[in-house]
Amino acid sequence: LNGRGISVQAPRYYDLSVRVLHRPSRGGSLDLLMLASDDRFTFLNDDGAVDLGFTTAFQKLRLRWLRPLGADWISESTLVAGNEVQSFIFEGDGEAYERPVIASLRQEVRSDRGEALDARLGLDLEGGRDRFLYDVGDFGEREEGAAWLLAPAPYAEVTWRPGRWRLTPGLRMDALWLDNGTIIGTVDPRLGVRYPLTDFTALTGGAGRYSQPPEVRQLLASGDGGPDLDYGWALQKSVGIEHQFTGSLRGELTEAERERLAELI
Helix, strand or coil: CHHHCCEEEEEEEEEEEEEEEECCCCCCEEEEEEEEEEEEEEEECCCCCEEEEEEEEEEEEEEEEEEEEECCEEEEEEEEEEEEEEEEEECCCEEEEECCEEEEEEEEEEECCCCCEEEEEEEEEEEEEEEEEEECHHHCCCEEEEEEEEEEEEEEEEEECCCCCEEEEEEEEEEEEECCCCEEEEEEEEEEEEEECCCCEEEEEEEEEEEECCCHHHHCCCCCCCCCCCCEEEEEEEEEEEEECCCCCEEEEEEEEEEEEECCC
């Protein structure tokens, strides 16, 4: 780069985190966390103008409320909101960015009795607006668009303890709605298994389907995709062993295999 008359500016980054934790006398906790980051990496030419620049930044606020409901049931509410930006500048003219402003809410209730049957029920809800621009002439046609999105995902999990076994079947349903009329969804069943060999060692295993939605840009005609795209998904299987060495030290060895059966096409 120096041979082309370009000097390199060292990476510059700022990070900020502030946390406030409150434990009410009646139990539970209220946890507030603020995160902010601004990372930049820039190449400058001899005149001090930007030839190439990358920026990644976000500001996030997370509020987590944990409270007992009685009869060994616990409620956990988590809200995360904020904006993000990833941008790219090329020779001062070309520009590309993705700027989602998203809020996500998770509401979960679970039992923690440790008896024959426990359950976990919840809802993940995500919504907001996503914007993008790709206008770098040497890398293809201009792409620009924006969309409002809503993505609900209810899930349920039951832990059953017949004898020494612990079986955990679960089900998660995901859907994605965009304001251009696109609606897609998927259903993912899963199963976890645990069997103790001794008081300190146990065998573990699991199998399930895991899905990933397309990016908003891939679902818009102004991007590089179209509304016919669907969730990509894969089957994952795992087997492992875990051992409790001391009260605070535990080791785990897991072998996992993922078989992708459907791409984002």
